[in-house]
Amino acid sequence: MLNMTDIMETITMIQDENLDIRTITMGISLLDCCDSDIQRSCEKVYDKIYRYAKDLVKTGKDIEKKYDIPIVNKRISVTPIAMLVGASGGDPVQYAKTLDRVAKDVGVNFIGGFSALVHKGFSPGDKALIESIPRALAETDFVCSSVNVGTTKAGINMDAVKLMGRIVKEAAEATKENQCIGAAKLVVFCNAPEDNPFMAGAFHGPGEPDCVLNVGVSGPGVVRAALAKMPDHADLTEVADMIKKTAFKITRMGQLVGTEASKQLGVPFGIIDLSLAPTPAIGDSVAYILEEIGLEQCGTHGTTAALAMLNDAVKKGGVMASSNVGGLSGAFIPVTEDAGMIAAARDGSLSIEKLEAMTAVCSVGLDMIVIPGDTPPETISAIIADEAAIGMVNSKTTAVRVIPAVGLNEGEELDFGGLLGNGPVMKLHNKSSAKMINRGGRIPAPLQSLKN
């Protein structure tokens, strides 16, 4: 029988603690849209995406009404477009514009997959796509881009790392009239997951089925509220247990929505990504969870340990709650999207070094960090290399999404509005990394790649 306490708990979670289904993302394979004529290829891409995704937004809204829970984003991820460019040649921006057009026509709010996987080397399609990223992101509204530059098995492609330093900068400069938003829609990965529903890094990996539905659930506010009710003398084992139980409940909701949506759309259900992804809304912050665990401010000593525990407990709770867990699953720490992180960065409690250390124990990596506009491309490449190395050695996903704020200096602020939030320009080291970056080549795969 349903019980009053459970019902009230669910309603409080949704109404006061910002529990939401963050995203339902339909992954669509475009491999069968390849054509030697780019015009023809674009038409096939448009038709296939439209055919599968035309009811996605409506289905999402129906489910929202049935359960009275918000589904914040409805999105699409597609096969890395570099693979299509390889077959068709031509200007990759044409694909970006096709994706943008179909995204607008079906009503989703982002489409990911303007991507290339170059961890071991470039094909001509990859090169052309990467070079076109700044223009593609500046000339479209909804397209997101990602590039995988390293894996544990292949090592790190340092030529790609070098190239991406320049591309990130150009993406920011091409959109300098618009808060440098181009760089916020571009992620550089190491060990990129193929089934990640979260932008900007979502793409539909070549190992995935023709069409699949992935769900991302999120509720940092719920976890924080659960911890806030615990007494100060509760030990960390109890705290971890509480996070686990809360993550379980959150994930169950995602599982319900995922199965329901896949049934209605007639598309197989892929995975639940049970991440704690913050929003700029007060109370929906991962940093505040860390502070609730017992830190005066996020970024101080102990932050990495608290985050490691949080990340692990979220996974443990979620794995039990869902039949298929995948994607990134864990705690996200994007700076500009998290009220607590923004505050910590403003106060100087949170430095880029601490963020880097934190990325060794949580999902993703250096995410949504505003850096000075005059940062040399080699320094951005060096940041990417550091982060990719953490991912490569620890067999985990890491990523870099930094936004060079053109025309702004340290301490000034960039404001994107909406889910992307705002944040202060963070301090970087001013000593050069150019010599190392300019060497290029590949950092060989670490010993743990030989697991076979």
Place this chain on the structure above:
Amino acid sequence: MKAVVTVIGKDMVGILAKVSTTCANANANVVEVTQSVLQEYFAMVMLIDISKMNCELDTLREDLQKNVEGMTIHVMHEDIFNSMHRI
């Protein structure tokens, strides 16, 4: 198939009557009601049978909001509670 209706807000006369009338108009049978008044706050949880309803769940929610002014009202399919709180 059942749904859960919750009504929370400042207590006043006739809330239960208005909610159950609206449900009756939608041909939703009331299965169970729990309500309590904490200080001046009224909280009610009502379980209704929606298998023979003559309108969508969303329409019922809108009607309730219209008929019972000033209260926070949720109408949710029971699946969400069953899946969240039961292994």
